[in-house]
Amino acid sequence: MSTAGAVPKTVMQRFLDGVEKVGNMVPHPVIIFLILIAGVIALSAVLGIFGTSVTFERINPDTHELESATTSIRSLLNTDGIRFMYVSLIPNFMSFTAVGLMIAAMIGAGVAEESGLVTALIRKLVIVSPRWALTYILAFVGIIASVAADAGYLVLIPLAGIAYLAVGRHPLAGLALGFAAVAGAFTVNMLIKPLDAVLVEFTNDAAHLVDANRSIGLASNIWFSIASVLFLTGVIAFVSDRMIEPRLGTYVPDEDAERANEGAALSASESRGLRFASFGLIGLVIVFCLLTLPGGAPLRNAETGELIGNSPFMNGLIALIMLVFLVSGWCYGIGAGTLRTLTEVITAVEKSIRNLGGTIFLFFVLSQFVAYFTYTNMGTVMALSLSSALQAANIGALPLLLGFIIVVAIIDLLLTGAIAKWAIFAPVFVPLLMKLGVEPEAVLAAYRVGDSPMNAITPLNAYFALVVGFAQKYDRSAGVGTIVSLMLPYVIWMFVLWTLLFAVWKMVGLPWGL
Structure with a gap:
């Protein structure tokens, strides 16, 4: 693979090139997290010696009443800490949900990819979509993908790279676009999702400390979320088209990739495969309609009967994602003649899982770091210290909200x-x-703005390393610096403009939701 571009680079592009160069001097992600683990262990011991702690008020999750609590830094080098590190090695990894989500998603995605369904769908999308619209479609779908929890990381991001490659655009720009959409706008959607139920519950518990009769509903931020989705779709597409692709230049694929993307029209077997995939998908939809739509259906909440929100259907949505790709991929393979037998399907799954070996090892190391960092309480102490400083600043409501977003x-x-x-x-x-x-709805909306954009540049995002792996399929020299330099423009523009949208929304007095 090679890139070439004749257009002189701007100051920002040269800066991002520098960020990429410095970032790629960083060692392998596994080595990075081993160093971070050593740092957390040493720092926890030092802070533990000095008895670093913070006292705060919290809501008891069982009684829902306010109580005073003290959080202290816990050392990993005392007796309890050493015991924790020794006995939690396997539990840390087994409780790292990203691993299970990744493997489950790749079971279906592997069949869909090996059968040729993914390539055919992307080519079909390219045929029916104007070239200019592809960026907006992928950005919009990437944001909406958060309704399936973390599945968007595993499905949409690689598909965005393939889609860009299919139309002769730089696949790294597609990956960056997908990552920005999935990670950078994770807390907003046009639909109610399980995350909303938890955030609203915490908000109501906090609001009751002031007014026992004041509560908000699941759709309390729906208007702001819908507007944010549309707004961020435009922002992400603008940054991708005007900043990311010009910097990357022209992508020259290797011969295998070039041959794989020759010819826009679908063959007769591919068209037949897509028809079979549609039949399989329709059948799966009918099954899930029977499992979700009738009153008392198995996938509804057994107590409340709700479907969208806290329900088995939403909590296990990754299973539906897996089945959609598995069923439609196998049906496509039968129609196109690429995957006919169950043995061939199992072989496709095995091939997909084998390719995850390096990522699974990385997740093993990453899970230890996350567990150690959580055990020490360093993140909690820092968050509480910053929030106390902001609370004591004694500034107006809107400046406090904006300061809250920054914190x-x-x-x-x-x-x-x-x-x-x-x-x-x-x-x-x-x-x-x-x-x-x-109003508490405004505080929750502010939290949504502050919580999302940084997900695209923090290496502590469980899927950051996975995106590095996706990038290396198209550029073997890609590393942490490559991804950070690609994502920085998205993060800066999304954070600044989304914060401005929030401020305008608040000043105009628009309703946050229902």
Whole structure:
């Protein structure tokens, strides 16, 4: 693979080239996390000696009442810490849900890819979509993919790279576009998703500290979320077309990739395969309609009967994603003559899983770091210290909201879990801002803005290393610096413009949701 571009580079492009060069001097991601583990162990021991701690008020998850609590830095080099590291080695890895999600998704995706369904679908998309619209379609679908939890990382991002390659555009730009859409706007959607139920529950618990009768619903941010999806689709597409692709230049694929993408029209066997895939998909949809739509259906919430929100259907959505690719991929293979027998399907799955060996090892090391960092309480202490400083600043409601967004973004570089951070911030900022006349819906909307964009540049994102692996399929020299330099323009523009959208929304007084 090689790239070439005759257009002189701007100052920003040269800066990003420097970021990429420096970033790619960083060792292998596994080595990085081994160094970070050593740093966490040493720092926890030092802070533990000095008794570093912070006292705060929190909501008891069982009683839902306010209580005072103290969080101290826990050393990993004392007796308890050493015991923890020794006995938790396997539990840390087994509880790292990214591994299970990745393997489950790749079972279906492997069949779809090996049968040729993915390539045929991408080519079909290229045929029916205007060239200019492809960027917007992928950005929009990437943002919406968060309804399937983390499956968007595993499905949409590589598909975006393939789609760009199919139309002769740089596949790294497609990967970057997909990563920005999936990670950078993860907390908003046009649909209600399981994450919303948890965030709303924490918000209501915090609001009850001020007003026991004040509660918000699952759709309390729906209008702002819908507007954010449309707005961010435009921002991501603009950055991709105007900044990322010009910097990357022209992509020259190797001969195998070039031959694989020759000819836009689908062959008769491919068209027949797509018809078979549609029949399989329709059959699967009928089955799931029977499992979800009738009252008392198995995949509805057994107590409330809800389907969208906290229900077996939404909580196990990765299973549906896997089955969609598995069933449609096998049906395509039967129609196109590429995968006819069950043995061939199993072989395709095995091939897909074998290719994950390096990633699984990386996740093993990463899971240890996340567990050690969580055990020490360093992230929690830092978050509470920053929130206390912001609370004591004694500024107006809107500046406080904007400062809150910035603090959340900073913390997101270290604590990527949306639920864990909101559990810390909600009891502090929801009551504080309610006393200043700010509705809890606005505080939750501010949290959504601050929590998402940084996901695309923090190596602590469980899927960051996976994106590096995707990039190396097209550029063997790609590394951490490559991804960071590609994502920085997205992060900066999304964070700044999304924050401005939030500020305007608040000042105009538009409704946040239902």
